[in-house]
Amino acid sequence: MKTIKKAFMFCLILVCCSYFVIKAKTSLDFRVQGASASSSSETDLEKNAISSEYRKYVASKKAWHKETYGNEDYFPQGVKKEISKGSITQTEDDANYTFQVDASGFYNVYIDYTILDGYKSSMERMLLINGEVPFSGADTLTFSRVWVDDLAKDKEFQTDKNGNQRKPQQIEKSKLTKEPTKSSSYVKDYMGYETAPYKFYFEKDVEYTITLRVSKEPMQLDKVTLLSVVDTPNYSDYLDNLIQSTGLNPNNNITNQKTIWQAERSSGKSSPTLYPTTDRSSSKTTPFSYTKTYLNAIGGDNWKVLGDWIEWEFEVPADGYYNISMRAKQNTIRGMYSSRIVYVDGEILFDELNDVQFSYANKWQNVTLGNKDGDFLFYFKAGETHTIRMEVTMGQYSTLIERIQEAVTNLNTVYRQIISYTTVSPDANRDYQLKERFPKLKQELTDYANELRDISNKITEISGTKSDKTGVIDSVVIQLEDFVKEELRSIPTRLSSFSNNISSLGSLLNTLRELPLMIDYIEVHTPDVKLGKANEGFFRGLWDGIVSFFVSFFIDYSAISETESTTKTDTTIQVWMTQGRDQANVIRNLIDTDFTKNTGIKVELKLTAADVLLKATLAGIGPDVALNVDSSLPVNYALRNAVLDLSEFIYELDDNRRIIKAPTYMYNEDGTVKTNSDGTKVTELHPKLIDKDFGFVWNGETYKEAVVRRYAENSGISGQTSKAYSAISSEDIPNNFYMESSVSQFQFEYDTYEKDKRNGTTGTYALPEKQIFLMMFVRDDIMNEKGLNSHFDWDNMTWDDVINLVAELQTDQLQFYLPVNDAGASALNPVFVTLLYQHKGSLYINGNKETGLGSTGAMDAFEQWTEFYTLYSFPKSASFANRFRTGEMPIGIAYYELYNTLSVFAPELKGKWSFHLIPGTRQSDGTINRTATASGSGCVVMKQPAEKDEKTKQASWEFVKWWSSFNAQSQFGTEMEGILGSAARHTTANVKALNALAWPKKDLEVLMKQWEQSREIPQIAGSYITGREMENAYRQVINNAYNPREVLFEYADTINNEIDRKRNEFDLELRK
DSSP states (O other), X not given: OHHHHHHHHHHHHHHHHHHHHHTTSOOOEEEEEEXXXXXXXXXXXXXXXXXOHHHHHHHHHHHHHHHHHSSOOOSOXXXXXXXXXXXXXXXSXXXXXXXXXXXXXXXXXXXXXXXXXXXXXXXXXXEEETTBOOSTTTTOEEEOOOEEEEOOTTXXXXXXXXXXXXXXXXXXXXXXXSSOEEEEEEOOOTTSSOOSXXXXXXXXXXXXXXXXXXXXXXXEEEEEXXXXXXXXXXXXXXXXXXXXXXXXXGGGOOOSOEEEEXXXXXXXXXXXXXXXXXXXXXXTSSSOOSSSOOOOEEEETTSOSTTOEEEEEEOOSSSEEEEEEEEEEOOSSTTSOEEEEEEETTBOOSGGGGOEEEOOOSSXXXXXXXXXXXXXXXXXXTTSOEEEEEEEEOTTHXXXXXXXXXXXXXXXXXXXXXXXXXXXXXXXTOOOOHHHHSTTHHHHHHHHHHHHHHHHHHHHHHHSSOOHHHHHHHHHHHHHHHHHHXXXXXXXXXXXXXXHHHHHHHHHHHHHHOOOEEEEEEEEEOTTOOOOOSSOOHHHHHHHHHHHHHHTTTOOTTOOOOBOOSSOOOOEEEEEEOSOHHHHHHHHHHIIIIIHHHHOOEEEEEEOOGGGHHHHHHTTOOOSXXXXXXXXXXXXXXXXTOXXXXXXXXXXXXXXXXXXXXXXXXXXXXXXXXXXTTSOBOEEEEEOXXXXXXXXXXXXXXXXXXXXXXXXXHHTXXXXXXXXXXGSOGGGSOSEEEEHHHHHTTEEEOSOOTTTTOTTOEEEOOXXXXXXXXXXXXXXXXXXXXXOTTTOOGGGOBHHHHHHHHHHHHXXXXXXXXXXXXXXXXXXXXXXXXXXXXXXXXXXXXXXXXXXXXXXXXXHHHHHHHHHHHTSOOOSSOOHHHHHHHTSSOEEEEETTHHHHHHHHOGGGTTSEEEEOOOBEEOTTSOEEOOEEEEEEEEEEBOOSSOOOHHHHHHXXXXXXXXXXXXXXXXXXXXXXXXXXXXXXXXXXXHHHHTTSSOOHHHHHHHHHHHTTEEEOXXXXXXXXXXXXXXXXXXXXXXXXXOHHHHHHHHHHHHHHHHHHHHHHTTOOOOO
C-alpha cells in the first residue's frame, strides 16, 4: 500500500512540474492580422524578384498598351460581358467562346458551372486564347467539387459500441441535396502565387476565341463572363461604404448578440480529406471527454494544401455589425504564419481578407479578424443564411517562395556548369582555376547570395522572428559568400555539400507551401461580447493532466472499435496489413463508413510485419485476409496450400474447375465492333466473367476499348454497335477493372496435381491492389539548354537513340539512368526483363516448367543490357531522384511512382520535366515494341489448415472484392494524398480508380498508354532462383568481363535444375 501511495505522489509531482512548464506562457488571445494583398508584393517583386511568366505577360501587355495608346488606362470599368451562349456539358471536347471587346485592356474571366458525376476529383481545364496558352498557370485551372459529411438522419455523428464518434463518410453535396451542385469561380492561380484572379489582355475590335480544354473530369459550363478588373477596397474604405449604405453608425450598434457553432459542423469543403477530427490537447475543446473520442475540431494537418477551403453557414439574431472570432491552433510551422483567404457571403469584402494570418503558438488561441487598428466589423442581416469560407493561401510568402524557387533553379545551373568541367568527383589536389574558366561565376554567386539574404530578411520581417526555415537559407548564403571570399578555389572540395545545400533549399519549398490550421469553433458576435478563455486555467489543467494520466492506463485511444451496422450479422473476419499507421487509420475509417455499414460484416484490422504472414497461417493463427502482399508471394503461398483460389468468384468454371474461355468480340473506342481486312468481326478467346463488377483490359486492347467491350457484354449487345467510350458514364464502368497483367501475376496453371485434383486448372490467388511499371523521365529544360530537344523525339525513342543520346550527354559529364539492383538482391532487374519482352523472349517456356533464358531473344537482351555498363559506362548505382533534381542525370528510366516523388520532392522543377513511354526495340516490320515489365501487390484470402466455413469464406471474398474496387481504392488514394501529399499518391492496380486520382490529363494519357503495354513477371515454383542467378550473371559480366552469352547459358542450366527440384517438391510435372 505504501508503495502505491509513493507511486501516486511521484506521478502527482511529475504532472504538476510538467504542467508548470507547459503553462509558463501566457494565455493566447489576440487579433488576427489581415495583411493587404496588394501592398504585400507588387513593389518588392518589381525590385527584387525574377518575375513569373504571368507577371511578364502582364508587364509586356501594359508596355504595349502604353506605347500604342499613350496612356495607362489598363482596366476598362463597368464591363460585365457574357461570352457564352447557353450551357455546355463538357466531357472531352473543347469549349470555344468567340467575342470582341469595346475597350482595350485587362479583364477577369468568371465561370459559372455545374458539378457533374465523375471520378470524384477536382475538375481541371486548360485555357487558350486564339489557340495558345497565354502564360504558365493558365494551362492548369482547377475547379473544386463540394463535399459534405454523410450524417445520420438526426444530423449527429455515428458512434461505435463504446460511444466513440466515428469519422463520417465524405460524399458530394449533390448526393445529399439530390440535385446537381452549382458553383462559380474566377479563373485564377491554383498554386497560390497570385491571390487575385488572373488578368487577361484583349484589344478592342479584335476577334478572340477563349478555349477551355478538358484536362480532368467532366463539368457543365453554364456561363462564361468577362468582368472589369476591380481593385478590392481596403478595410477603411469598405467600412465607410458600409456605413453609408446601411445608414447605421457602429457607435449605435446593437449589443450583446452572438451566434456560435462548432467548426467541425461545416456546410461544405473542397476535399474529402477535410473531415472532422479529434483534439485532446485541451478540455476547452468542445465537446470533450476523458474516456471517449469526440469529433470536436476540423483542419489540422489535413487542411494545409493550397486552394483547399472549408465553408460554414450561419444566421445572426439581429441586424447589425459583428466581429468574426474563432478558437484556432497553429502549432506546426514555427516562425511562420498560416494564411487564409476569407470569403464572407461569397466575396472578399476588403483587401485585408486576402491574407488573414494565424501565427505560431503551441496552444489554442482566441483570434478575431482585424488589424493593428482594431477588429474588423461585418454587417449581417437577421433571417438570412450567411456563409464564411476560409481558403489556404501563401499570402505574403508567395513572392518569396517564388524567388526561392528561381534561386534553386539558378544554383542548379551553376552546379551543372561546374561539374561539366570538374566532374562530380573532382581531384582534391588539383587547382581547376574556376575563376579563369568561368569569369562570370564569382559575380553570379555574389548576386545569388544577396538575393537569398534579402529573402531570409523578408521572411523574418513578415514572421517577426528567425526560424529553422531562414536557417536553411542562411546556410546557403554563408557557403556562397565563402566561395566568393576564397576566389572559388574551395568549390571542388566542397562540391558535395554545395549540392546538398541546394537540395535542402529545394526541400524548404515543400515546407513553406504547407500551411495547416485547426479550428474548434467560430463565433460571430457584437463587439461588446467578451470571448471565453482559449485555454483552461491552472487548476483545471492540473486536474485534466491527472485524470488523463490515470485514464490512459485503461483506455486505448488509438484502438478503433466496431461500428454498429444497419445490417445485423454475426460474421467477423480478421484482416492483416503491412503498411503504416496513417494507411491503417484511413482503411479503418473506410471499413466502418462503407464496407461494414453496407454489408454488416465486421472487420478486425491489424498492423503486422510482412514476414509473419505465412508462418502464422501455417500455424493456424493467421488472418482471413492479408493486404499489400508482394506479387512474388501469392503463388508461393498457393503451392503450400495457404491461400484460397479466387477463380470461382471471378470466372465461369466447368465441372473440373477449369476456367471456361469463349470467343469475345473486340470493340473500338467509338463503340463500333473491330473488323478484319475482309470485313469479318474480330473475336478473341478470353475467360468468361461471371461478375458484372469485374472487367479486364486484355493484351492488345486499350482501356477505353475494354470499357466499351465490357459495357456491351454487360448490356447483352455483344457483337453489335455499343456506346462510345465518351458516352459511357462512370457508374456503367465495372468497379473492379484491371489490366490482364495485374491478375495474371497471381495465377498459376497446374498440369498435373493429382493430390488436389487440380490438373489442367488455373488458380487465381489474389486480387490486384497496386501495380507499378517503368516510364522515362526527362528534364526538358536541360535538354533544351543543350539543344537536344530538336534532335530526339522523346515519345518515339528506341534503345539505339538512347546510345546516341548518351554520347551527347557525356560530353558535359551528364548521365542516363537505368535502375540497378543492390548487390545481393534476388529480384529480377526490370530493365533486363523489359528488354527480354521487347526481344520477344519469355522468362519461362514449356508450360512454365523451364527457363526461357536460353533462347536467342534472351541472349540478345542480356548482351544489350550488360553493354550499357561495359561499353557505354552507365552508372552502376545512383539516387536518380537526387541527380535528376540537380540535373546530373537529366534523363532516366524508373517506376512511374517517381512522378509523385518529384512533384513533392522537387517543386522547383514544376513545368521543367516530363515523362514518356520507355525506349523500345524496333521490330522487323518497322514497329517499335515498348513492352515494359510491371510489379505490384495484391490482397489474398488465407486458408487455415482447418477449412474455412462457407460464411467466413464468402465474407473474406466480399472484403477483398470491396477493397480492390473503384470506390475503396479511389477514396483511399484521395485521402492518403490529402494527408501525406502528392508523394503518397496511390499506385492502385484498379484502372478505373487510377483515372480518378489527381493526374493531369496529358500525363494520365501517357501513363495509360504505357500501362497497356506492360507485362507481369510470372511466378512459378522456384521463381526466386531466376532473379538470384541473373544477378550473379550480371555481376560476372560487368565485374569480370565474362562473355555475356556464355555466362547466361551456364546460369540458365542452374536455374532449370532448381525449378526441377521445386516442382518435384510440390508434385508438379517435370520438363521432358
